[in-house]
Amino acid sequence: xxxxxxxxxxxxxxxxxxxxxxxxxxxxxxxxxxxxxxxxxxxxxxxxxxxxxxxxxxxxxxxxxxxxxxxxxxxxxxxxxxxxxxxxxxxxxxxxxxxxxxxxxxxxxxxxxxxxxxxxxxxxxxxxxxxxxxxxxxxxxxxxxxxxxxxxxxxxxxxxxxxxxxxxxxxxxxxxxxxxxxxxxxxxxxxxxxxxxxxxxx
Amino acid sequence: xxxxxxxxxxxxxxxxxxxxxxxxxxxxxxxxxxxxxxxxxxxxxxxxxxxxxxxxxxxxxxxxxxxxxxxxxxxxxxxxxxxxxxxxxxxxxxxxxxxxxxxxxxxxxxxxxxxxxxxxxxxxxxxxxxxxxxxxxxxxxxxxxxxxxxxxxxxxxxxxxxxxxx
Numbered sequence: 001x002x003x004x005x006x007x008x009x010x011x012x013x014x015x016x017x018x019x020x021x022x023x024x025x026x027x028x029x030x031x032x033x034x035x036x037x038x039x040x041x042x043x044x045x046x047x048x049x050x051x052x053x054x055x056x057x058x059x060x061x062x063x064x065x066x067x068x069x070x071x072x073x074x075x076x077x078x079x080x081x082x083x084x085x086x087x088x089x090x091x092x093x094x095x096x097x098x099x100x101x102x103x104x105x106x107x108x109x110x111x112x113x114x115x116x117x118x119x120x121x122x123x124x125x126x127x128x129x130x131x132x133x134x135x136x137x138x139x140x141x142x143x144x145x146x147x148x149x150x151x152x153x154x155x156x157x158x159x160x161x162x163x164x165x166x167x168x169x170x171x172x173x174x175x176x177x178x179x180x181x182x183x184x185x186x187x188x189x190x191x192x193x194x195x196x197x198x199x200x201x202x
Numbered sequence: 203x204x205x206x207x208x209x210x211x212x213x214x215x216x217x218x219x220x221x222x223x224x225x226x227x228x229x230x231x232x233x234x235x236x237x238x239x240x241x242x243x244x245x246x247x248x249x250x251x252x253x254x255x256x257x258x259x260x261x262x263x264x265x266x267x268x269x270x271x272x273x274x275x276x277x278x279x280x281x282x283x284x285x286x287x288x289x290x291x292x293x294x295x296x297x298x299x300x301x302x303x304x305x306x307x308x309x310x311x312x313x314x315x316x317x318x319x320x321x322x323x324x325x326x327x328x329x330x331x332x333x334x335x336x337x338x339x340x341x342x343x344x345x346x347x348x349x350x351x352x353x354x355x356x357x358x359x360x361x362x363x364x365x366x367x368x
Contacts, residue, residue: 005355005358006323010220012220013301016216016220019232020216023235023239024215027236027239030236030240031243037243075204078204078206079204082247083203083207083247084246085207085208086207
């Protein structure tokens, strides 16, 4: 440790880090209480890697795999939803618990409120339908297109899945090719395989 | 500002806390920090994307420090941010910081010196920016910061213990 007052004035100590963590928690609580936050987020560990969970006051607005780039996802949430973005708070605790149960095979669906503002038009229609595909089963892109009212929009179904803001919660991993092969997945194919294996074991 | 506000907290939270300590002393710094970031959060979407975030936060912290000091002051001090005699309270040992002696020495500085040390040396703002916040010319801000550091060097003993107040 230096003796120089200038250096001492600018050094952050471990005590400061603790203090800042406590102050940060108070900030999130006060800001949430007065609705001054657009988005809160937290990171959770999962068998498919760290997941970023983000919520607005209305509900869960984004689930992101690490492969999507969590910083990039946060930047994009800040410009599309609002830049008053804070880490922490308890808004995402219920989803974190439900995800734990899901990965443990104890839960087949999600009950948390969701906010689908990041999806519009046909993509939104597709996402709404996806939640109706039961745990453990799959549909083809073509079947989803039919169910969404546009039988010829098979590629658009693919785009809707690829841009699903709420993967896992809105089960786009249950959409596969009509020949049974996996198709694509925004979280990477090994993740899709893993989720489908988990669900078929249940 | 379109960047997530959390980035501002991560990047500048520690510095702003130390600025608040330098200006108000450790006891009231927490309140000033909270008020600063809550207020900054509310105003964040309207801040231009190319703004100097640290200078902006320090400016808010300065105003909040004025509020906190006024609310805490027994006698109204119209201009002073905080009475010069304010020091960390020895009767609250659980609040004592490892570098408490340093903050005591900072608290003992004349107000202008304390503010200029806080905003230049602690926050790292250039003197013209400091002058915009505290008033007066950049040259005066530079002088006050230099005088403040010189005084700290003479009052704050280098073995980490308090020297006699001179």
